[in-house]
Structure formats: C-alpha cells, structure tokens
Amino acid sequence: MSYFIRIRNFFNFSQQFQSLRNVPRFFRMIWAVSPRLTLWNAVLRLIQAAIPVSMLYIGKEIIDEVIRLAGSHEAHQWRDADELWVWVGLEFVLGVFNSLLGRGITVTDNLLGDLVSNDSSVRIMRHAATLDLFQFENPTFYDKLERARTQTFGRTVLMSMVFSQVQDLISMLFLIGGLGAFNPWLLLLLFVAVIPSFLGETHFNQKTYSLTRSWTPERRELDYLRYIGASDTTVKETKIFGLEHFITERFKNISDRYYHANRKLTLQRAAWGSLFSLLANASYYFAYVLIVWQAVTSVITIGTLTFLAGSFQRMQGMLQGVVSRFTRIAETAMYLQDFFDFLALKPLNDLEKATRKIPRPIREGFVFENVSFKYPGSDQWAIRNLSFTLHPGEKLALVGENGAGKTTVVKLLAHLYQPTEGRILLDGVDLNEFDPEDLRREIGIIFQDFYRFMFTASENIAVGNIPERDNRPRISDAAEKSLADSVIESLPKGLDQMLGKRFAEGVELSGGQWQKIALARAYMRDAQLVILDEPTAALDARAEHEVFVRFAELMQGKAAVLISHRFSTVRMADRILFLEHGQLLEIGSHEALLKQGGKYAELFRLQAKGYL
Numbered sequence: 001m002s003y004f005i006r007i008r009n010f011f012n013f014s015q016q017f018q019s020l021r022n023v024p025r026f027f028r029m030i031w032a033v034s035p036r037l038t039l040w041n042a043v044l045r046l047i048q049a050a051i052p053v054s055m056l057y058i059g060k061e062i063i064d065e066v067i068r069l070a071g072s073h074e075a076h077q078w079r080d081a082d083e084l085w086v087w088v089g090l091e092f093v094l095g096v097f098n099s100l101l102g103r104g105i106t107v108t109d110n111l112l113g114d115l116v117s118n119d120s121s122v123r124i125m126r127h128a129a130t131l132d133l134f135q136f137e138n139p140t141f142y143d144k145l146e147r148a149r150t151q152t153f154g155r156t157v158l159m160s161m162v163f164s165q166v167q168d169l170i171s172m173l174f175l176i177g178g179l180g181a182f183n184p185w186l187l188l189l190l191f192v193a194v195i196p197s198f199l200g201e202t203h204f205n206q207k208t209y210s211l212t213r214s215w216t217p218e219r220r221e222l223d224y225l226r227y228i229g230a231s232d233t234t235v236k237e238t239k240i241f242g243l244e245h246f247i248t249e250r251f252k253n254i255s256d257r258y259y260h261a262n263r264k265l266t267l268q269r270a271a272w273g274s275l276f277s278l279l280a281n282a283s284y285y286f287a288y289v290l291i292v293w294q295a296v297t298s299v300i301t302i303g304t305l306t307f308l309a310g311s312f313q314r315m316q317g318m319l320q321g322v323v324s325r326f327t328r329i330a331e332t333a334m335y336l337q338d339f340f341d342f343l344a345l346k347p348l349n350d351l352e353k354a355t356r357k358i359p360r361p362i363r364e365g366f367v368f369e370n371v372s373f374k375y376p377g378s379d380q381w382a383i384r385n386l387s388f389t390l391h392p393g394e395k396l397a398l399v400g401e402n403g404a405g406k407t408t409v410v411k412l413l414a415h416l417y418q419p420t421e422g423r424i425l426l427d428g429v430d431l432n433e434f435d436p437e438d439l440r441r442e443i444g445i446i447f448q449d450f451y452r453f454m455f456t457a458s459e460n461i462a463v464g465n466i467p468e469r470d471n472r473p474r475i476s477d478a479a480e481k482s483l484a485d486s487v488i489e490s491l492p493k494g495l496d497q498m499l500g501k502r503f504a505e506g507v508e509l510s511g512g513q514w515q516k517i518a519l520a521r522a523y524m525r526d527a528q529l530v531i532l533d534e535p536t537a538a539l540d541a542r543a544e545h546e547v548f549v550r551f552a553e554l555m556q557g558k559a560a561v562l563i564s565h566r567f568s569t570v571r572m573a574d575r576i577l578f579l580e581h582g583q584l585l586e587i588g589s590h591e592a593l594l595k596q597g598g599k600y601a602e603l604f605r606l607q608a609k610g611y612l
Helices: 002-010 014-019 022-033 035-049 051-070 082-129 139-150 152-182 185-214 216-228 235-240 244-296 302-343 406-413 436-441 457-468 472-481 485-490 511-522 541-554 590-596 599-609
Strands: 366-373 383-390 395-399 421-426 443-446 529-533 559-563 575-580 583-588
Touching (some): 022 035, 022 082, 022 152, 051 082, 051 152, 082 139, 082 152, 082 302, 139 302, 152 302, 244 302, 366 406, 383 421, 383 583, 436 443, 457 472, 457 511, 583 590
16 A cells, blocks of 8 residues: 555645746746846847757768868868858857857846845735734744745746746757657657656655755754854853753754755655666667667768767757756745745734824823733733723823733734724724824834844934934934933944944944933834833833933823833823733722722832832
8 A cells, every 4th residue: 555655646746736837926026026137038048049959050060061071082172161161160159159148148147036036035024014913923924934035045046947947948949850850769769768757856856845844843943043052142141051052952953853854855866866867878878879870871971970969968968957957946836835825924904904094182092991812822811801091191000010911901002913802992993993004103112122223323213213214313302312312422433333243343232221222212203102111121220210200201291101110110100000910900090009008009018128
C-alpha cells in the first residue's frame, strides 16, 4: 500500500500547476510597476531568442565552405572565398550584437527587479497597516506575514526566470524547425529523455515547499534567537544572567533539526537527479553517434553534422533548463501564493465604510455601556460588563493591579479593539460609525511600551503627527511641553541628532529621556482626548510630578485618561476608576474614594507608608 501511496504522491503535481495561475497576476503587477522597462525587456529577449539557431546555421555554412575550398584543386581557390568571409563577418556581428543584447537584458532585469522588490514590500507594509491590532498578536497571522515578507527576493528571481523561460521556448521553436528539417526522430528522442527529469524535479520541489512551509514557526524562532543573541537591546540581560549558552544551544538544537530534515530531502533529490542526468547524457550521445554515422556515410555534410550536433546539444541543454526552470517557477509561484494570500487578508472588523466625522468639540463625551472584551483565542474576559462615562474636559485616572484591564480599556477607547459585547458611544453615537482615521486624529496616546524609533530627535517627536514633521516650531513647542527641551539641548546636533546606536553617529538616551521624547508626541496633536498609559515609569517621583502638573495645566478643556501606579499622581485626576479583574470596583474623586475606605484607600495608604 505504501508503494502506491508514494507513486500517487510522485505524480501529484496539481498544487504546483495550480500555483502557476498566480504568474499572470504577478506580471500584471510587474507591468503596473514599469510598462516601459517590461516592454523593453520583452523585445530584447525576443530578438535574442533567434540568435542561437542563426549562429549554428552560420557555423554550418562556414564549415561547408571551408571544406569546399580546401577540397578544390585550383591554385588560387582562396581568391573565391568571398562568401566564406561574408559568413565569418556575419557571425562576428551576431556575436557582438548578442553580447549587447545580453547586457541590455541584464540592465532591464536588475532595474525591474529592484522596482518589483520595492513595490511588493510597500504593498505588504500598506496592507499590514489596514489590519486589526489583535491580528498582529496572532502567531498564525505572523507566519503568513513572515512568508510574504521573506520571499521578496524570490519574487524578483521569479520574474527573471519566467522571462528567461519564454525566451528559451522561442529559441527552442527555432531549433525544432532546424532539427525537424534534417532529422525529426532526434526530437522524439530528446523529449523522451527529458520527461523523467521533469517529473523528478516537480516531485522534489513540492516536498521542498512543504518542508519550508511547515517550518515557518521554527524559522521565525531562529530569527528571534539570532537577534536576541547579538543585539544591543538584550546584551545587558544576556551577560548578567549568563544566557549566551542557553540561547546558542536553543538555536543550535532547532537549526540542527531543520538541517537533518532538509539533508534527507537534499540527498534524495541529488540521487534521483544524478540518475536522470545520466539518462539525458546517454540520449545525447546516442543521437550524436547517429548523426556521425550519417556524416560518415555521406548522408549529410560535415557542416550539417556540426549544425545537427550543435542544435541537438543546445536543444537538450535548453530543454533541460526549461524543464528545471519550470519546476522552479512552479515552486516559486507557490511562495507567490503566500504573498497574495497575505494581501487578501481582511480586517476582522471591517470598518472601511464608516465615514462619520468626529464632532468638534465633543459635547457629551465617551460612554462605555456594559462593555466586555476577550482577546481572540482566549476564554478569559479581559473586561467584563464595564460601564462609565468620560466627560468632555474631564481627567480620568485608571487604577488597578497588573492585569486588571487598564491598557485594554485604553485600546478600546482608542478604537484599536472593538468590544466583544456591549458598545462604546461618542456623543450618543456608536464608535463603530465613525471614520477610524478621523477618530484617531482626535486622540493623542502614549503607551507604556512606546517604541524607540531610530530616527532623529525631531522625527521621533513628529511621529505623534507625522504630516507636521517639517514644522520645527510645533516640534519645539511639543518638546517644551513634555520637558524634553532640556534633553534636546544636551544633544550635539539638537533636533537633528540621530537617536539610538543602530546607525552612525547615533546617541543613546536614558529611559527617562526617551519617555520625555515619547511624551512630546502626545503634544504634537491638537487632540480632544489625550491618553497616557504609564508614560513616566522611568522617571523619578519628582520628575513624574512635574510632568503631570504640566500635563494638567496644558489639558485644560480637554479630556484625558491617565494610567499610573503612583497614587500621588493619579490623585490629581477629577475622578479615579479602580479596576479589578476587568470589572469596575470603585469610581470617584480621590477624596471620595478615601472616605469610602475601599480597595483604593487601602492601596493608597499602603503606598504612602513607603514614603515615611
């Protein structure tokens, strides 16, 4: 039974043939990138395709003419060699022309390849920006993204391979015409010899693709281990905790397992490939013997012998190349399917039709009505039956222990997530009816895990409102509001200083300095709601107090949400919402909650003792 299963799998090429349906779509993409370069490449290849058979025929005429002249008994036979030199000159011209065509094709291939590579990367980044936040938190999604992203070079190679395939097929048509005119049986022998090689290559390409695809999670882990094993962001922990051996051994174990799986497949492919190559070579020399015998028996001329032998050898090489390239094209086209599959992904919450604009000013505020939320793939509720109102101009602090759901509330408020149950209203209208981009323009938000961009200081601040990246007065004003102006003044190049150590002349900042830079992003927008999610964790108590005092002064008339574990800071809020296990436990002003004597009062007094 297993033998028949292997035979069935050996001839199961449907997936590879189906993958070729992606090629026309891919070439529409290439045409859209540069019609002019695509057309030039096609024309140059079409012309070059006719040169091999032309060169072989000219070689035949040269040899026949040389033999004719050499066999002449006239004393001055070389005086009649004008026709010979015409053929030699024509061969020289074709050789030079072919070289120029090759260079032209290489140039257009390289330019088109760069454009296609850049275009596909841009498509991936733009499409990724349209997807939901929690899709990025899904490992399966990341596998699709990884396969789409890592095959950029392969898509460029595919373009060149398909162009070359078409060119060789056209050349083969010319060679077929030449061989068929002298000995049609050679064509039959040629195709019979190549079929086993074609089937073998197709089979092993399918197995290689299956192996690569199934190992996507492990290859992502290898990339991650390679990064953390030699990165400036992890080097402190790596050295302090002695993680070098742990990381390298883990990398070695996974990479060794992949090596052994791939090694077995590689050896099988090499063994079968050698057998098929032997068969192809045997067919060539059988045909060669046949052609030589015809020349010896004067059935054909010596020139025709060289033409047929050269044509058959060239045809065999081209046919093997076409077959091998076809299977590689089919294999690469399967990876191309990963690219198109990623571009076909849709947001889990499609809000593209929502076009309602955010009211300016907001009059009633944000209202959570029995909002519950659980992360995809999780059975636990992160937020459960949460109801409260954030009034216009109100400063609301979110308090609770780690995992209470504070950051989840912020992400729901910023419309990065949608409630699993319940709804969120803005001025009485469901948040889902508003244009997401317009909503986010009205919200300035800094998360506790803000990203440290390896940009200039100016660009790092302008991230908060990137269309204003050239507005230096606005950037300087935002830096002053966040108290980052003193950080900027200490930098050698001021706002033009590259931050981080990844690029040349970059300067690394302390955690507190980075937080002030990140805070400036929130001030870049004229937002009606500003959210600060633990943005000052790296600041000392005095610096944090200064930041929040400045924040309270600047946010007059605007709604704000604060998350902080320091109760001395959150007491400045108008109201404090205390969360426990994703549910509302207490809400009220600092004074009211202290009088209430609940969980907030208990934790406030407990923290206050630490300062005594």
